[in-house]
Amino acid sequence: MNPNTIASPSTNSNIQVTAANKIIRIFDTTLRDGEQSPGATLRPEQKIVLARQLAKLGIDVIEPGFAVSSPGEFAAVQQISRELQGVEIAGFARAVRGDIDAAVKATMDATRRRLHLFISSSDIHLDFQLKKSREQVVNIAREMVAYGKQFVDEIEFSAMDASRTSREFVIEMVEAVIAEGATVINLPDTLGFALPEEYGAMFRAVRTGARGADRVQFSAHCHNDLGLAVANSLAAISAGATQIEVTVNGIGERAGNCSLEELVMAIETRKSAVGAQTGIVMSEIYETSRMVSRAMNFPIAYNKPIVGRNAFQHESGIHQDGLLKNRNTYEIMDPEAMGIPRNMIVLGKHSGRHAIKHRLAEFGIELNEEQMQDVYDRFKEKADALKIVPDDVLVRLASETTEQQHD
Ligand code: KIV
Ligand code: ZN
Numbered sequence: 001m002n003p004n005t006i007a008s009p010s011t012n013s014n015i016q017v018t019a020a021n022k023i024i025r026i027f028d029t030t031l032r033d034g035e036q037s038p039g040a041t042l043r044p045e046q047k048i049v050l051a052r053q054l055a056k057l058g059i060d061v062i063e064p065g066f067a068v069s070s071p072g073e074f075a076a077v078q079q080i081s082r083e084l085q086g087v088e089i090a091g092f093a094r095a096v097r098g099d100i101d102a103a104v105k106a107t108m109d110a111t112r113r114r115l116h117l118f119i120s121s122s123d124i125h126l127d128f129q130l131k132k133s134r135e136q137v138v139n140i141a142r143e144m145v146a147y148g149k150q151f152v153d154e155i156e157f158s159a160m161d162a163s164r165t166s167r168e169f170v171i172e173m174v175e176a177v178i179a180e181g182a183t184v185i186n187l188p189d190t191l192g193f194a195l196p197e198e199y200g201a202m203f204r205a206v207r208t209g210a211r212g213a214d215r216v217q218f219s220a221h222c223h224n225d226l227g228l229a230v231a232n233s234l235a236a237i238s239a240g241a242t243q244i245e246v247t248v249n250g251i252g253e254r255a256g257n258c259s260l261e262e263l264v265m266a267i268e269t270r271k272s273a274v275g276a277q278t279g280i281v282m283s284e285i286y287e288t289s290r291m292v293s294r295a296m297n298f299p300i301a302y303n304k305p306i307v308g309r310n311a312f313q314h315e316s317g318i319h320q321d322g323l324l325k326n327r328n329t330y331e332i333m334d335p336e337a338m339g340i341p342r343n344m345i346v347l348g349k350h351s352g353r354h355a356i357k358h359r360l361a362e363f364g365i366e367l368n369e370e371q372m373q374d375v376y377d378r379f380k381e382k383a384d385a386l387k388i389v390p391d392d393v394l395v396r397l398a399s400e401t402t403e404q405q406h407d
Contacts, residue, residue, distance in 0.1 A: 021277045024267060025060040025243040026260065027219065029290060031076075032063040032092050033257055034247035040296040044076035050295055053076060054248075055087045057288050058281040062092040063116060068102035077103075081110035088112040090156065093143035095119040104151045114154035114184070118143055121173055122161035122406040134169055138176050145180040156184035160219065163187070163194040163202060165349045170202065171209045174225055178212035184243065185216050189232055192225030193257060200235035207240050219243035222258045224250060227378070231256035237267075237276055248292040249300055249307065253377030261285050261338075262307040269333055286339035306333075312340060315388075320345050347394060349383035359391065365398050 031047050031054075034040065038341050042050070047064060053064050064080040065073045081089045087108040091103030095117050119130075119141050126132055132140075141157065148155050157177040162170050174185050187206065189199055199222070207213045219245070220236035222229035233244045246337040250259030264280045271277055289307040293300050302309045312335040322329030323345065336342050345355050353376055360367065360375075367375060375397050382389050382397070 002280065005137070020243060021271060021275055022237075024237060024241075024276045024278050025217075026058075026264065026278050026280060027061040027063065027090070027243050027245040027255065028054050028059040028247065028260065029063040029090075029221075030054070030247040030251060030260075031080075031244050032065050033245075033253065034251040034292075034296075035065070036253045037251045037256065037296070037298065040251060040298050042295060044072045044079070046081055046295045047076040049082070050064060050073070050291060051084055053284070053288050053291050055084050056281065058279045059087060060279065061088045061090050061122045063092055066092050066099075067106035068093065068099045074106050077106040078109070081107045085111045086266060088114060088154075090114050090116040091152075092116045093118075094146075095140050097144075097147060100144065100151075102150050104148070105191070107152075112154075113152060114156050115152040116156040116158065116186075117141075118150055118158035118163050119144070119184075119222065121159040121165040123166070124159050124164065125342060129387060134172075138173055140236050141173055142176045142180050143240055145177045145182050149181040154184070155182045156186055156219065157182040158186040158188055160188055162189045163189040163199060164191065167202065167209075171206055173212040174206055175212060178210065178216055181193040184219055185213075186219040186243075186245065187236075188221035188245075189229075190221075192223035192229060194222075194232055194352050196228065196231045196235035199232040203241055203364035204300055205234050205237035207351050217242050220258075221245040223252065223256040224257065224259075227255070229256070230262045233258045233263050234266060234274060237274060249289050249298065249304070251296060251298060259305075261289060265306050265333060265338070282337050306338065307340070310346075311335070312345065313346045314352045315346045317347045317355065320355035321352055324354060347379070347383070347389045347391075348387055349380060351379075351383070351389075356394065359394060360398055363398075367371040367396065367398060367401065371398075371401045374386075374404075 035042055049062055051062055059227040064077045067074045067077045068154055089107050091107035093099035093103040103115055119137060126137055145155055145157055159170055159173050187202060220233045220241045222232040244263055246260035246263055247257040248260050264278050267274050267276050267278055286307060292382045300308055305311055314323055314330060319330045358378060378397050382393055
């Protein structure tokens with residue numbers, strides 16, 4: 001048995017992928033919410049290139065930008081809508097007519113599209129930002145969903161800051177917009193404040209408490225201020241959400257959004273426990289991450305799960321030894337399946353003889369016991385000085401040893 005196929009703790013059985021796994025739709029907002037990351041602004045032509053890659057990655061819904069915000073943004077949303085046939089395009093708008101008109105117009109030529117409308121729901125936003133009562137906000141939400149529905153069938157409604165809103169008011173607002181024709185209800189954790197149990201509980205309460213909830217899809221949109229965006233998204237899946245909003249590399253406002261690659265690989269790696277699957281093309285994950293990092297000029301932390309430089313590298317001698325015998329000893333995912341070049345062993349001061357011998361063998365170098373001892377001793381000195389010993393340094397140590405013996 002593959003040790004990474006772990007029995008689901010809840011059922012204690014080894015459920016394989018079956019039709020029973022629900023399909024989670026991945027809604028990518030790298031080009032809208034992700035772009036709200038300080039310094040990560042993209043030119044329209046960069047957005048188009050990235051949108052093509054997102055389509056290749058198998059994203060279900062792409063949110064290409066905020067059409068009303070500038071002529072360049074409008075043009076990018078329009079061109080992506082025209083070009084990416086087959087992917088659903090989300091036109092993003094505040095609950096105001098001007099925004100809706102721009103989003104509707106920019107996405108006009110998409111083969112499949114939705115209008116994504118939002119308005120705040122928490123008292124703190126209502127009192128200090130919108131300066132409106134709950135009643136006024138519900139009326140605006142209702143009117144704007146009805147307005148958008150004249151042009152677009154699929155309407156996603158987001159109750160911004162839902163996780164800091166009273167349950168009763170979220171339910172009231174959700175009921176009101178469903179009655180006007182909203183088809184997807186998004187309950188964002190806008191400030192990354194919720195804990196997984198609370199976030200899941202909100203979805204359960206709204207799904208069971210709001211009239212008409214059985215007619216719509218539920219979506220999660222999590223920010224990562226407490227490092228909980230992926231955990232909260234998984235909690236939402238357990239509580240019935242069928243769409244998760246993500247960004248590549250978790251890029252986004254402040255500490256960012258739910259990271260696409262982390263969420264998708266959590267679902268993929270723990271399929272039986274999560275009871276879900278996505279349509280993401282795993283082999284495109286790494287390339288997409290690199291493209292976004294380059295275009296947005298946003299480096300990826302070395303220890304970032306999945307796509308960070310160190311995510312699949314092992315320096316400890318004990319781990320290296322285990323990996324060389326069977327990679328499942330210290331790896332739960334296959335990096336190559338995500339398009340990540342396999343170079344799992346980093347040679348440094350914790351590396352053992354076995355790993356060094358193995359790396360030299362990859363270069364066709366075989367040493368006798370005495371030569372190996374010499375290389376090993378000098379390797380350790382280098383490792384203290386360099387931290388990571390590059391392959392060319394190791395090979396040079398080996399040639400110096402063999403040359404000395406021939407002299
Ligand atoms: O974080 C948030 O609440 C959002 C919504 C506007 C969807 O980005
Ligand atoms: Zn957001």
